[in-house]
Amino acid sequence: MSSYYERHVFFCLNQRSNGEGSCAEHNAQAAFDHCKARVKAEGLAGAGKVRVNKAGCLDRCAGGPVAVVYPEAVWYTFVDHSDIDEIVERHIKRGEVVERLQLPPDVGR
Amino acid sequence: MSSYYERHVFFCLNQRSNGEGSCAEHNAQAAFDHCKARVKAEGLAGAGKVRVNKAGCLDRCAGGPVAVVYPEAVWYTFVDHSDIDEIVERHIKRGEVVERLQLPPDVGR
Numbered sequence: 001m002s003s004y005y006e007r008h009v010f011f012c013l014n015q016r017s018n019g020e021g022s023c024a025e026h027n028a029q030a031a032f033d034h035c036k037a038r039v040k041a042e043g044l045a046g047a048g049k050v051r052v053n054k055a056g057c058l059d060r061c062a063g064g065p066v067a068v069v070y071p072e073a074v075w076y077t078f079v080d081h082s083d084i085d086e087i088v089e090r091h092i093k094r095g096e097v098v099e100r101l102q103l104p105p106d107v108g109r
Numbered sequence: 110m111s112s113y114y115e116r117h118v119f120f121c122l123n124q125r126s127n128g129e130g131s132c133a134e135h136n137a138q139a140a141f142d143h144c145k146a147r148v149k150a151e152g153l154a155g156a157g158k159v160r161v162n163k164a165g166c167l168d169r170c171a172g173g174p175v176a177v178v179y180p181e182a183v184w185y186t187f188v189d190h191s192d193i194d195e196i197v198e199r200h201i202k203r204g205e206v207v208e209r210l211q212l213p214p215d216v217g218r
Contacts, residue, residue, distance in 0.1 A: 003182035004214065010119065010164065047168075047217055054165030055119065059156075070179035073112035105113065108156055 003071055005051045007092055009035065011067045014057035022057070023064040031065060034081050038088045050092055063107035075103040112180055114160045116201055118144065120176045123166040131166070132173040140174060143190050147197045159201055172216035184212040 011032040015024035036045075036052040044050040060066050060075065068075045069087075074097050078084055083101055090096040120141040124133035145154075145161040153159045169175050169184065177184045178196075183206050187193055192210055199205040 004169070004177075004184060004212075005182075008177070008179070008182070010162075013165075051168060053119075053167065056122075056163030058162065059160060060113070068113075068117070070117070071182045073114075073117075073180045075113060 004047060006048060007050045007072075008070045009050065009052045009067055009092070010055040010058065010070070011035070011053070012056070012058040012060075012065065013054050014061075021061065021064065023061070023066060026065040028065040031067070031078055031081070031084050035067075035084045035088060038085065039092065042088070042093070044092065059109050060103060060107055061109050063103045066103060072097075076101045077103050113156060115157060116159045116181075117179045118159065118161045118176055118201070119164040119167065119179070120144065120162070121165070121167040121169075121174065122163050123170075130170065130173065132170070132175060135174040137174040140176070140187055140190070140193050144176075144193045144197060147194065148201065151197070151202070153201065168218050169212060169216055170218050172212045175212060181206075185210045186212050 011028055012023040013028050014022045016022035039045050039050050039052050058066055063077045066077055076087055078101055087098055090098050120137055121132040122137050123131045125131035148154050148159050148161050167175055172186045175186050178200060185196055187210055195207055199207050
């Protein structure tokens, strides 16, 4: 059975209230909103295509803000909207991994 | 590069306030809590192993409550804790798809 979404992107939007850092303090919501709007504007959203999803803590906080693209299991970090645009253009549309934005494999909580 | 998590499970915990149904009204939080506790108790949680994650709306509301296991992209629905136990025992631990709990492919929003 094929995957319900060709690509399923999860953004950590976790907000901590205990003083520790969290993705929400690094503009994760704005990045999510921008990615979701871009995917929708390009006509890529929906079943058989792409879903941009809110997620709770993905537990790789040291690299935050973070997002992960499945089923490829490619993890990204990003600074601004142009980074998100590059992930949409290259990875989400063409299936290319954006190596310069990949989260290093040893980055954890 | 191998996947940061061997299996990454996302539970929809979306709560709607507009009167439409949502996974949160179908005990999604309790299922998530039970799954997370079981995975932790079995020593399966963490990098290189399993992450049980909160997610926002996965947009397959008609089949709610729903969860998806990546990188396999296998979608489940469930009724009680014994269903979650079966997903943990068979899919998360042994990599078997629990066919009786799979979401039919045409279930959408």
